[in-house]
Amino acid sequence: MQSKQQIEAQVRQWLTENWDPESNLVEWRSMLAQSGWGAANWPEEYFGKGLSAEMSTAIEDVFAEFGAVGTAQTGVRMLAAVTLLEHGNHEQKRQYLKRILTGEDHWCQLFSEPGSGSDLAGATTRADLDGDEWIINGQKVWNTSAHHANYGLLIARSDWDEAKHKGLSYFIIDMHQPGVEVRQLRQMNGHASFNEVFFTDARVPRENIISTPGNGWNVAMTTLAYERRSFDRSRDNKRSKQKGRIFVELKKELDISNEPYTWYPQRAGRVDLIMQRAEETGAINDPVQRQDIARLHILSESAKWTAQRAKAAQKAGKPQGPEGSLGKLAASEVGRLAARVHTTMSVNDALLTGPDSVRDGVIAEILVSVPAGSIAGGTDEIQRNIVAERVLGLPKETRFDEGPFRNVQRNSAAKDSGK
Amino acid sequence: MAFIFTEDQEQFRDSVSRFLKDKSSTPDVRSLMATEAGFNPDVWVQLSQQLGMTGVHMPEDLGGAGFGAVEMAIVCEEMGKSLYCGPYFASAVCAASAIRLAADSTQMEALLPEIIAGERLACLAVSEHQGVWSDENFSTTAVARDSGYLINGLKRFVVDGGNADLIVVVAKDDTGVGFYTVDANDVTVTALESMDPTRKLAHIQFTDSPAQKLANGGSDQLKLLLDIASTALANEMVGGAQTLLDSALSYTQLRFQFGRSIASFQAIKHRLADLLLELELAKSAAYQAAQTLASSALWCADGQAAHPEQVTEHASLAKAAASEVYLHTALECIQMHGGIGFTWENDTHLWFKRAKSSEVLLGTPAQHRERMLTALCAQPTDLKDSA
Ligand SMILES: Cc1cc2nc3c(=O)[nH]c(=O)nc-3n(C[C@H](O)[C@H](O)[C@H](O)COP(=O)(O)OP(=O)(O)OC[C@H]3O[C@@H](n4cnc5c(N)ncnc54)[C@H](O)[C@@H]3O)c2cc1C
Numbered sequence: 001m002q003s004k005q006q007i008e009a010q011v012r013q014w015l016t017e018n019w020d021p022e023s024n025l026v027e028w029r030s031m032l033a034q035s036g037w038g039a040a041n042w043p044e045e046y047f048g049k050g051l052s053a054e055m056s057t058a059i060e061d062v063f064a065e066f067g068a069v070g071t072a073q074t075g076v077r078m079l080a081a082v083t084l085l086e087h088g089n090h091e092q093k094r095q096y097l098k099r100i101l102t103g104e105d106h107w108c109q110l111f112s113e114p115g116s117g118s119d120l121a122g123a124t125t126r127a128d129l130d131g132d133e134w135i136i137n138g139q140k141v142w143n144t145s146a147h148h149a150n151y152g153l154l155i156a157r158s159d160w161d162e163a164k165h166k167g168l169s170y171f172i173i174d175m176h177q178p179g180v181e182v183r184q185l186r187q188m189n190g191h192a193s194f195n196e197v198f199f200t201d202a203r204v205p206r207e208n209i210i211s212t213p214g215n216g217w218n219v220a221m222t223t224l225a226y227e228r229r230s231f232d233r234s235r236d237n238k239r240s241k242q243k244g245r246i247f248v249e250l251k252k253e254l255d256i257s258n259e260p261y262t263w264y265p266q267r268a269g270r271v272d273l274i275m276q277r278a279e280e281t282g283a284i285n286d287p288v289q290r291q292d293i294a295r296l297h298i299l300s301e302s303a304k305w306t307a308q309r310a311k312a313a314q315k316a317g318k319p320q321g322p323e324g325s326l327g328k329l330a331a332s333e334v335g336r337l338a339a340r341v342h343t344t345m346s347v348n349d350a351l352l353t354g355p356d357s358v359r360d361g362v363i364a365e366i367l368v369s370v371p372a373g374s375i376a377g378g379t380d381e382i383q384r385n386i387v388a389e390r391v392l393g394l395p396k397e398t399r400f401d402e403g404p405f406r407n408v409q410r411n412s413a414a415k416d417s418g419k
Numbered sequence: 420m421a422f423i424f425t426e427d428q429e430q431f432r433d434s435v436s437r438f439l440k441d442k443s444s445t446p447d448v449r450s451l452m453a454t455e456a457g458f459n460p461d462v463w464v465q466l467s468q469q470l471g472m473t474g475v476h477m478p479e480d481l482g483g484a485g486f487g488a489v490e491m492a493i494v495c496e497e498m499g500k501s502l503y504c505g506p507y508f509a510s511a512v513c514a515a516s517a518i519r520l521a522a523d524s525t526q527m528e529a530l531l532p533e534i535i536a537g538e539r540l541a542c543l544a545v546s547e548h549q550g551v552w553s554d555e556n557f558s559t560t561a562v563a564r565d566s567g568y569l570i571n572g573l574k575r576f577v578v579d580g581g582n583a584d585l586i587v588v589v590a591k592d593d594t595g596v597g598f599y600t601v602d603a604n605d606v607t608v609t610a611l612e613s614m615d616p617t618r619k620l621a622h623i624q625f626t627d628s629p630a631q632k633l634a635n636g637g638s639d640q641l642k643l644l645l646d647i648a649s650t651a652l653a654n655e656m657v658g659g660a661q662t663l664l665d666s667a668l669s670y671t672q673l674r675f676q677f678g679r680s681i682a683s684f685q686a687i688k689h690r691l692a693d694l695l696l697e698l699e700l701a702k703s704a705a706y707q708a709a710q711t712l713a714s715s716a717l718w719c720a721d722g723q724a725a726h727p728e729q730v731t732e733h734a735s736l737a738k739a740a741a742s743e744v745y746l747h748t749a750l751e752c753i754q755m756h757g758g759i760g761f762t763w764e765n766d767t768h769l770w771f772k773r774a775k776s777s778e779v780l781l782g783t784p785a786q787h788r789e790r791m792l793t794a795l796c797a798q799p800t801d802l803k804d805s806a
Contacts, residue, residue, distance in 0.1 A: 112758065115675075116676070117676070117757050117758055118676050118677075118681075118757065119676035119677045122676065122677070122678075141758070142758040185762055185763075185764070186762065186763035186764070187761055187762055187763060188753075188761055188762060188763055188765075188767075188768035188771070190763070288785050289785075336750075343775065343779075344783065344785075347779050347783060348546075348575070348576045348779050348780075350614075350775070350779065351611075351613045351614045351615060351620070351775065351776050351779070352611060352612065352613060352614070353612045353613065353614050354611060354612025355612070356609070356611055356612070356622070357612070364614040367614065367775060368614060368768070368771075368772070371750065371753045371754065371760070371761060371771075372761050374754055375753075375754065375757055375758055375760070375761055376758075379754070379757060380754070381684070381686050381687070384686065385686075397677075397684075399677075399678070400677060400678035400679045401677055401678035408678050409675065409678050409679075410675050410678065
C-alpha cells in the first residue's frame with residue numbers, strides 16, 4: 001500500500017502535467033474520471049482508485065492547493081452514485097457513473113408520494129412489466145430539482161400481493177419522455193425547488209431496474225442512509241474568482257445545479273452569521289440574549305464535534321456508535337434555535353424582505369426556511385423512531401400494515417390542505 | 420377571580436365569528452395580502468357600521484356601543500382566528516384608544532365619530548427603535564408653531580401606516596411626552612415589504628409636519644395605551660393559535676401513514692395534548708388581561724378602577740405568554756403536516772408568519788416579561804400577595 005505522501009506526490013505530478021484552467025469543463029472532468037483522481041474512493045473499475053475516504057480527502061486538498069476543478073459530486077446525483085455503486089450492475093455503472101462525475105446529467109429522487117412520505121414503503125405508483133419494458137403510472141411529490149433532471153431514481157410497486165416492503169422495485173427513469181410530466185411547487189419561503197411528477201404510461205427499459213424486482217426497499221435504504229448522513233454537507237456557494245474558461249463553464253453548471261438549493265444555507269440556520277449579527281444589533285450586550293447565543297454556540301459546536309467523532313471512527317474502521325445516527329436530529333435542533341436567536345436579535349427587522357431589509361432579507365429567509373430541515377429526508381419523528389428502535393433497541397411499534405399490500409388500509413390526505 | 424363570558428358576550432362572539440367566516444375566508448386573506456392596501460373597504464364598512472365592531476369599546480355618545488375591553492378582545496380573538504386583514508387593530512384599537520385617552524371632549528367629538536364609523540382610518544405611530552414603548556425610547560419632536568405644532572422624526576413599523584387618513588403620533592416637546600394628530604398628506608410613508616403580508620407595515624417620516632396636540636396625553640396615557648394594544652394583540656394571538664391547533668388536529672386524524680392515522684402515534688398525540696395545555700393557559704391569560712383592562716381607568720370610574728400597575732402586569736403577561744404559544748403552535752402545525760406544511764398552497768404558513776410578526780410587534784416576549792415584573796414590583800403589597 002502506498003503512503004499518504006506518495007499519493008499526494010502522484011496527484012501533484014498529475015495535476016502539474018494536466019491541469020489547465022483554459023480547458024473545457026466536461027473534457028477536463030472526463031479526464032479526471034478516466035484517471036481515477038476525481039473520485040479516488042470509488043473502485044478502480046468505475047472511475048476511481050479504490051482508496052480510502054481519508055486518502056480521498058487528502059487528494060481533494062491537493063486539488064484545492066492547485067485551485068483545480070474537481071468532479072461534480074453534489075446534490076441528488078450523488079444519491080444516484082452511491083446507490084449505483086452499491087446495487088447497480090456492471091453495465092449500469094459504466095453507463096451512468098461517468099456522466100455523474102462530469103456533471104452532464106442531473107438527477108432527482110422520486111420516492112415520496114401524496115399518500116406515502118414517512119411511510120415510504122407505502123408507495124402506490126405502479127410498475128407493470130410489459131414485454132421488455134416496465135410501464136409506470138402514478139404520482140410522486142416533493143421531488144427536489146426534478147425540473148432540471150434528465151434521470152430519476154424511482155421506487156414503484158411491481159407486486160401488490162407481496163407484503164408492503166417486498167413489492168417495491170427500484171428503477172432509473174428517463175425524465176425526458178412523453179409519459180412524464182413535471183410541475184413545480186411553490187414553498188412557503190417563496191422558492192420553487194421541489195415538484196410534483198406525474199407518470200402516465202411512462203416507460204422504463206427492462207434493464208433499467210436496479211437490483212431485482214421486489215428488492216427496491218433494500219436499494220432505497222442505501223439512498224436514504226446517504227441522504228440522511230449528508231444533509232449537512234454544505235453546498236459550495238463560494239464563487240471562484242479564478243480566471244480561465246473552465247471557471248466560466250463551471251459557474252454556468254453550478255447556476256443550474258444549485259438553483260434549487262440557494263436557500264439551503266438559510267434552512268440550516270446560518271450559524272455562521274450569528275456573531276456578526278450579535279455585534280451589529282448589540283444583542284451581544286444584552287444579558288438575556290447572550291445566554292441564548294451561548295446556548296446556540298454550545299449546541300452547534302457539540303453537533304459539529306459529534307459529526308467529526310462519527311467520521312473519525314468511520315475512517316479508523318471502527319464500528320459505528322450511536323453518534324453516527326444523531327446528526328440529522330441535531331441539525332434540526334441547531335436550525336430551530338438559530339432561527340430563534342437570529343429573529344430575536346433582529347426583532348422587527350427580521351420580518352423585512354424588501355429594500356429596507358437586513359442583508360437582503362436573509363434573516364426572514366432563515367425564519368421561513370428552517371422548518372424544512374425537520375421534514376425533508378425523513379422527519380424528526382421518523383429519525384427518533386429509528387434512533388429508538390435501531391440504536392437503543394427499544395420495542396418496535398405494533399404494525400398495522402402487514403400481509404399483502406393490496407389489503408393494507410391507506411388513504412391520501414395529502415391533497416387536503418388542512419383548513 | 421373566576422372568569423366566564425356572559426350570554427350577551429357569547430352571542431356577540433357568534434355574530435362576529437359568522438361574519439368573519441363569510442367575509443374573511445382564507446381565499447379572501449390570500450387575495451388581500453397580495454394587494455398594497457391589504458383590506459377590503461366594503462367589508463370594513465360593514466364591519467364598522469352594521470356590526471359595530473370598530474366602536475364596540477367606545478362610548479355611545481361618540482357613536483360607539485358603550486361596551487368595554489372584553490368585547491374588544493372578543494373581536495380581536497375572532498379576527499386572529501380568521502387572520503382578518505384590515506385596519507381594525509391600527510385604527511379601532513390603537514389610534515381610537517389613543518384619542519380617547521389623550522383628547523379632551525371637544526377633540527374627541529371632532530375625531531372619534533368618523534373613526535368609529537369606519538369612515539376615517541387612523542393609525543398610531545409610536546415606535547422608533549426596537550422594543551416596548553417608553554418615554555426614553557423615542558426622539559421625535561414637537562415644536563409649537565402658530566396655532567399648532569410641527570413634528571419631526573421617523574416612526575418605524577407603523578401598522579397600517581400606509582392606509583391611514585389620520586396619524587396619531589407620540590412626540591416630545593419641552594414638557595415631555597405628548598400625543599399629536601397629523602394629516603396623512605403631511606408625511607412621507609414608505610410601505611415595507613414584510614414576510615407577513617397579512618399585516619401591512621410602513622415607516623413614516625415627519626418633516627415639519629403640522630400637528631394638533633391632544634390635550635391630556637402623557638406618559639401615563641402611553642402606558643395604558645400599550646396595555647390596551649398588548650391585550651388586544653394577545654387575544655388576537657390566542658385566536659390564531661386556536662385555528663392552528665384545530666388544523667393540526669383535523670389533519671393528523673385524516674392523514675394515514677403505516678396503515679393508521681398519524682394522530683394515533685403517541686409522539687403526535689402527546690404533543691397535541693401539550694399544545695392544548697399551552698393554548699388554554701395563554702387563553703386564560705389573554706381573557707384575564709381583557710377583564711382587568713375593562714376595569715382600568717378608561718372604562719371604569721375612579722375609585723373602583725383596577726390598579727394601573729396590575730393592568731400593566733396582566734397585559735404584558737398575556738402578551739408574553741400568547742406570543743410564545745402562537746409561534747410554537749405554528750411550528751408544530753407545519754411539522755405535523757409534513758411536506759405539505761412547507762408549501763405555499765397550504766395555509767399554515769400564513770398563520771406562522773402572522774405569529775412571528777405578532778411576537779415582535781409592541782415588544783418581544785422578553786421585554787414584556789420585564790415590563791410585567793416591573794409592574795408587579797410597583798404594586799402595593801396586598802395586591803402583590805394576592806397574586
Ligand atoms: C424541502 C424538501 C425537499 C424534499 N425533497 C424530496 C425529494 O427530492 N424526493 C422525495 O422523494 N421526497 C422529498 N421530500 C419529501 C420528504 O421526504 C417528505 O416530506 C417526508 O418524508 C415526510 O413525508 P410527508 O410529507 O408525507 O409527511 P407525513 O409522512 O404525512 O408526516 C406528517 C407528520 O406525521 C409524522 N409521522 C409520520 N409517521 C409517524 C410515526 N410513525 N410516528 C410519529 N410521527 C409520525 C411526521 O413526522 C410528520 O410530522 C422533500 C421534502 C422537503 C420539505
